[in-house]
Amino acid sequence: xxxxxxxxxxxxxxxxxxxxxxxxxxxxxxxxxxxxxxxxxxxxxxxxxxxxxxxxxxxxxxxxxxxxxxxxxxxxxxxxxxxxxxxxxxxxxxxxxxxxxxxxxxxxxxxxxxxxxxxxxxxxxxxxxxxxxxxxxxxxxxxxxxxxxxxxxxxxxxxxxxxxxxxxxxxxxxxxxxxxxxxxxxxxxxxxxxxxxxxxxxxxxxxxxxxxxxxxxxxxxxxxxxxxxxxxxx
Amino acid sequence: xxxxxxxxxxxxxxxxxxxxxxxxxxxxxxxxxxxxxxxxxxxxxxxxxxxxxxxxxxxxxxxxxxxxxxxxxxxxxxxxxxxxxxxxxxxxxxxxxxxxxxxxxxxxxxxxxxxxxxxxxxxxxxxxxxxxxxxxxxxxxxxxxxxxxxxxxxxxxxxxxxxxxxxxxxxxxxxxxxxxxxxxxxxxxxxxxxxxxxxxxxxxxxxxxxxxxxxxxxxxxxxxxxxxxxxxxx
DNA sequence: TCGCTTGCCGAACGAGCGTTCGGTAGAATA
DNA sequence: TATTCTACCGAACGCTCGTTCGGCAAGCGA
Numbered sequence: 001x002x003x004x005x006x007x008x009x010x011x012x013x014x015x016x017x018x019x020x021x022x023x024x025x026x027x028x029x030x031x032x033x034x035x036x037x038x039x040x041x042x043x044x045x046x047x048x049x050x051x052x053x054x055x056x057x058x059x060x061x062x063x064x065x066x067x068x069x070x071x072x073x074x075x076x077x078x079x080x081x082x083x084x085x086x087x088x089x090x091x092x093x094x095x096x097x098x099x100x101x102x103x104x105x106x107x108x109x110x111x112x113x114x115x116x117x118x119x120x121x122x123x124x125x126x127x128x129x130x131x132x133x134x135x136x137x138x139x140x141x142x143x144x145x146x147x148x149x150x151x152x153x154x155x156x157x158x159x160x161x162x163x164x165x166x167x168x169x170x171x172x173x174x175x176x177x178x179x180x181x182x183x184x185x186x187x188x189x190x191x192x193x194x195x196x197x198x199x200x201x202x203x204x205x206x207x208x209x210x211x212x213x214x215x216x217x218x219x220x221x222x223x224x225x226x227x228x229x230x231x232x233x234x
Numbered sequence: 235x236x237x238x239x240x241x242x243x244x245x246x247x248x249x250x251x252x253x254x255x256x257x258x259x260x261x262x263x264x265x266x267x268x269x270x271x272x273x274x275x276x277x278x279x280x281x282x283x284x285x286x287x288x289x290x291x292x293x294x295x296x297x298x299x300x301x302x303x304x305x306x307x308x309x310x311x312x313x314x315x316x317x318x319x320x321x322x323x324x325x326x327x328x329x330x331x332x333x334x335x336x337x338x339x340x341x342x343x344x345x346x347x348x349x350x351x352x353x354x355x356x357x358x359x360x361x362x363x364x365x366x367x368x369x370x371x372x373x374x375x376x377x378x379x380x381x382x383x384x385x386x387x388x389x390x391x392x393x394x395x396x397x398x399x400x401x402x403x404x405x406x407x408x409x410x411x412x413x414x415x416x417x418x419x420x421x422x423x424x425x426x427x428x429x430x431x432x433x434x435x436x437x438x439x440x441x442x443x444x445x446x447x448x449x450x451x452x453x454x455x456x457x458x459x460x461x462x463x464x465x466x467x468x
Numbered sequence: 469t470c471g472c473t474t475g476c477c478g479a480a481c482g483a484g485c486g487t488t489c490g491g492t493a494g495a496a497t498a
Numbered sequence: 499t500a501t502t503c504t505a506c507c508g509a510a511c512g513c514t515c516g517t518t519c520g521g522c523a524a525g526c527g528a
Contacts, residue, residue, distance in 0.1 A: 048505080064385065066300030070486060080507045082488080087505095091486065150440075151298065192456055199437035200430050206384070222426055229464030282475080304516060314477045316518080321475095325516065 041101050049087050051077050054140065057098045061143035065095055065151045095148070096157045102145035103164045106134045110171060120179030124197070125224050127172055131201045132220035139210055146205035169194060176231070185231040196227055275335050283321050285311050288374065291332045295377035299329055299385045329382070330391045336379035337398045340368045344405060354413030358431070359458050361406055365435045366454035373444055380439035403428060410465070419465040430461055 043050045055076040059068040070091055074081040088094045113130040117123040135142050152158040172194040179185035200223040208216055277284045289310040293302040304325055308315040322328045347364040351357040369376050386392040406428040413419035434457040442450055 064298075064300065066298065067385075069484080071484085079505095081486090082508080083506050085487075151301075188460070189456065192453075192460060195437075196430075196434050196457055196460055200433040202440070203433035203437050206436070219426075222423065223430055226422070226426060226430055226464045227461060230460045230462075303514080305514085313475095315516085316478080317476050319517075 041104065043101070048077070048079070052084060052087060052094065053098055053101065056094050057102075057140040057144045060095060060098060060148055061140045065148050092153050095144075096152060096154060098141060099145045099149050099152060099161055100157065102134075102138065102141040103149075103161055103168075105138060105141070106131065107164055107168055109134050110168065114171070114175075120175055120182065120184045121228055123175045124172070124179075124228060125221060127175065128197065128201060128220040128224045129217050132204075132216035135204060135208065136210060136216040143205055146202060169198060172197060179231065183233070186233040188231060193227070193231060197224060200227070275338065277335070282311070282313070286318060286321060286328065287332055287335065290328050291336075291374040291378040294329060294332060294382055295374045299382045326387050329378075330386060330388060332375060333379045333383050333386060333395055334391065336368075336372065336375040337383075337395055337402075339372060339375070340365065341398055341402055343368050344402065348405070348409075354409055354416065354418045355462055357409045358406070358413075358462060359455060361409065362431065362435060362454040362458045363451050366438075366450035369438060369442065370444060370450040377439055380436060403432060406431060413465065417467070420467040422465060427461070427465060431458060434461070 043054055052073065056068070056073050059072050059076060063072070070081050070084060073094070074084055077084075084094070088097070110127055110130040113126045113133075114123055117126045149161060152161060173190050176185060176188075176190050176193050180187060180190070201220060204216065204219065208219065277288055286307065290302070290307050293306050293310060297306070304315050304318060307328070308318055311318075318328070322331070344361055344364040347360045347367075348357055351360045383395060386395060407424050410419060410422075410424050410427050414421060414424070435454060438450065438453065442453065
């Protein structure tokens with residue numbers, strides 16, 4: 001089961017390169033499955049494929065896409081270069097998979113966290129904390145995705161990741177809109193408010209490190225509490 | 235004079251690679267001149283050197299450091315590859331110069347803009363507007379610097395740019411501290427407040443484009459007005 | 469007029485890149 | 499038992515990269 005889930009996403013990423021996914025009879029339903037993010041991909045099994053993805057993510061996070069060579073990845077995983085091509089079509093597919101899994105996880109985590117919240121303020125805070133949890137739990141994956149997602153060469157993969165980022169942003173906008181409607185927030189520019197919070201969260205990829213004094217969750221919460229003060233009426 | 239100013243900064247950047255700057259007798263005084271940013275570098279003369287810097291900035295901004303080749307730059311400028319090495323020691327020096335000039339300009343612009351302001355709120359707004367003005371006036375330079383400044387290979391250049399970014403951040407922190415002292419702002423976490431504003435400004439490099447509906451200055455002002463609401467007392 | 473510097477170029481260098489090919493050992497399937 | 503498939507590898511291919519070298523023409527101070 002864990003391994004089969006991992007084996008589901010790669011053909012989907014690959015399908016955007018012109019190939020059809022081999023595990024599912026229909027392309028349409030698989031991409032729907034992607035966007036709705038019903039489950040996170042398991043990378044904790046000790047399969048080769050997980051290893052490749054995780055080691056690649058570490059390298060991409062530190063050295064960037066261009067700065068990381070196939071030889072680097074092979075050395076980190078402990079296999080020959082040629083072996084990587086047994087699991088992935090090319091280097092771009094490895095990178096696309098890393099980025100896609102990261103965004104998929106983030107979206108899944110946010111949706112799961114939002115279920116337990118009632119007020120709009122709580123929901124904004126939960127949104128930020130889910131983002132922070134993703135940063136701290138999947139640091140290499142997240143940094144690789146955040147720093148390198150505009151290096152995505154394939155336009156189809158890029159479009160799908162963009163679509164997922166759009167729905168990520170739309171979730172926050174919806175929360176703020178609800179808050180305005182219920183009177184919990186004043187009449188404010190929804191786009192601007194959402195973007196301010198997301199900017200703070202995203203910029204953390206540039207300076208936050210796990211060995212620093214504050215946890216990602218703490219910082220995210222404080223950001224939200226500061227900005228949400230500007231959301232309050234009067 | 236314009237050209238000579240441009241010819242000042244390059245030896246300074248170069249000096250960090252182990253060479254001594256040739257235009258100034260003392261290394262210490264030149265690096266002091268850099269950090270205090272007494273004047274912006276003129277890139278509007280039609281010299282070869284300005285051309286190389288500006289065309290490189292455009293390419294770095296779009297394709298990144300690794301994605302841009304010496305051949306790309308030479309083609310954009312309209313010279314042979316070998317000619318670039320007449321003005322710069324290597325590719326890294328071109329990139330370092332682009333990034334350094336951008337940060338230098340930003341700092342200079344902020345210091346100039348802050349002179350005309352009185353209240354702390356005005357000063358925070360002026361800070362953000364100076365940043366926005368830099369983005370819109372020097373878009374390629376800024377994007378190249380913002381997206382690629384952690385690709386700086388040379389540790390000495392990286393340290394100097396970091397130092398300039400630190401003093402950039404310290405300016406904003408000082409403004410906020412003054413505002414708290416005078417009672418204009420409540421007792422808030424200065425580091426966090428400054429970081430929130432800077433995050434919004436920096437993240438603009440990822441999504442703002444000159445052909446969009448809003449000017450960079452407008453967006454920056456609205457960000458600040460939103461966040462500053464959370465700075466106000468009670 | 470001589471010699472030096474500046475600006476510039478064509479051609480080539482070695483290194484590293486992503487990728488491919490032919491093949492093997494072993495497990496799974498028939 | 500015969501066949502197929504999975505996981506994996508060593509060695510090489512063609513290509514692009516940053517950089518270097520030797521040389522040329524124009525300008526300029528001596």
